[in-house]
Amino acid sequence: MQTAQSLTSMSGLPRLEARMLLEMVLCKPREWLLAHDTDPIAPEAAAQFLTLAAQRRQGTPVAHLVGHREFMGHRLSVSAEVLIPRPETELLVEMALQSLPDGAGLSLLDLGTGSGAVAISVALARPTVRVVATDLSETALALAQKNAQQLEARVQFSQGSWYEALPAEGRFDVIVSNPPYIAHSDPHLSRGDLRFEPVGALTDGADGLSALRHIIAGASQHLIAGGWLWLEHGYAQGEEVAHLLLRAGFNAVQTKQDLAGLPRITGGSL
Numbered sequence: 001m002q003t004a005q006s007l008t009s010m011s012g013l014p015r016l017e018a019r020m021l022l023e024m025v026l027c028k029p030r031e032w033l034l035a036h037d038t039d040p041i042a043p044e045a046a047a048q049f050l051t052l053a054a055q056r057r058q059g060t061p062v063a064h065l066v067g068h069r070e071f072m073g074h075r076l077s078v079s080a081e082v083l084i085p086r087p088e089t090e091l092l093v094e095m096a097l098q099s100l101p102d103g104a105g106l107s108l109l110d111l112g113t114g115s116g117a118v119a120i121s122v123a124l125a126r127p128t129v130r131v132v133a134t135d136l137s138e139t140a141l142a143l144a145q146k147n148a149q150q151l152e153a154r155v156q157f158s159q160g161s162w163y164e165a166l167p168a169e170g171r172f173d174v175i176v177s178n179p180p181y182i183a184h185s186d187p188h189l190s191r192g193d194l195r196f197e198p199v200g201a202l203t204d205g206a207d208g209l210s211a212l213r214h215i216i217a218g219a220s221q222h223l224i225a226g227g228w229l230w231l232e233h234g235y236a237q238g239e240e241v242a243h244l245l246l247r248a249g250f251n252a253v254q255t256k257q258d259l260a261g262l263p264r265i266t267g268g269s270l
């Protein structure tokens, strides 16, 4: 009879990934697995685990196999229709929260919300703030809506391309976005976990900066005076994004580094 311990070593996966798959197959939390790693595991469960482990070895992201990913301490459902939320995007949420004291009448716009990770995290941390989230993809929005319901986050969703998703009137205190910023010629698009994610969430189909340019160019029509725009970008795009913000009339332009020490989030105020 196999055990969690023997299955983990048979799987050929990093221990953490094997544990995540075992948790799902056995419907048990991490603590249980750690305390029972030499208990016998039913043959059907062992077979199911080994099938998932083979899929993982062939490249399917763990988040797709287990159907969820943790972000800012919240469990978000994910699918092949949305970007898997990344740890570095938590910095985008932190910058938004720093620019947004909890207060009735304040508002935030999340452009390209995907799974809803950023909008939902802000809505849960600032329950009195009006949070609006948009995406071009209807399937992404449906999943984001489901995540918001499950986590009891109050977010208003709207479908469309960038600012076109919004009604004409109304300005926001903060706008955030993690748009597709990988250049279409970047070889990373055909490597690793990226192969399994929606191409429209990863690349702008151009030089990687076209969505960022569009969002910056339109921001002054959708932000209040003194409002903040925070953008996630590639590690080599910080300087260019800062230039674009300065040229669009933003003040206090600054770039923040992610946990790996790479320039990742740039923002400024109008």
Ligand SMILES: C[S@@+](CC[C@H](N)C(=O)[O-])C[C@H]1O[C@@H](n2cnc3c(N)ncnc32)[C@H](O)[C@@H]1O
Pocket: 082, 083, 084, 085, 086, 089, 111, 112, 113, 114, 115, 116, 117, 118, 134, 135, 136, 137, 140, 160, 161, 162, 178, 179, 180, 181, 200, 201, 202
């Ligand atoms: C990098 S993903 C970010 C998802 C999510 N905000 C996150 O950080 O995990 C970019 C998102 O922008 C959306 N997107 C791409 N083009 C768009 C457009 N023209 N208008 C609105 N959203 C768009 C994609 O569907 C995708 O959900």
